[in-house]
Amino acid sequence: xxxxxxxxxxxxxxxxxxxxxxxxxxxxxxxxxxxxxxxxxxxxxxxxxxxxxxxxxxxxxxxxxxxxxxxxxxxxxxxxxxxxxxxxxxxxxxxxxxxxxxxxxxxxxxxxxxxxxxxxxxxxxxxxx
Numbered sequence: 001x002x003x004x005x006x007x008x009x010x011x012x013x014x015x016x017x018x019x020x021x022x023x024x025x026x027x028x029x030x031x032x033x034x035x036x037x038x039x040x041x042x043x044x045x046x047x048x049x050x051x052x053x054x055x056x057x058x059x060x061x062x063x064x065x066x067x068x069x070x071x072x073x074x075x076x077x078x079x080x081x082x083x084x085x086x087x088x089x090x091x092x093x094x095x096x097x098x099x100x101x102x103x104x105x106x107x108x109x110x111x112x113x114x115x116x117x118x119x120x121x122x123x124x125x126x127x128x129x
Contacts, residue, residue: 016046028096035060
């Protein structure tokens with residue numbers, strides 16, 4: 001079981017209705033509704049509150065930060081120790097029409113610089129680092 005702590009600072013948060021998140025869930029991932037436990041986490045993040053999600057493997061923790069990252073403005077930065085999964089997650093997001101990138105030691109300095117430049121420009125992008 002992995003524990004994911006999701007932190008949103010209020011100065012960046014703008015309250016987003018859960019209906020908008022549900023529409024993004026269906027549009028990008030094809031699901032009409034959240035799995036058990038996901039909606040509460042997503043609602044907390046959309047309201048600018050911190051959230052702690054303790055879910056078993058396969059329960060959909062990723063959606064808990066991906067959907068807020070899509071519907072909220074600005075940069076969503078995800079810190080993950082799982083380098084092996086970053087590429088898979090980013091490819092899945094890109095396949096779903098979401099601008100995303102990962103930043104880790106497998107990239108060349110030029111690739112890292114390009115991703116950092118995008119992040120510093122605060123274009124809507126979901127980064128996994």
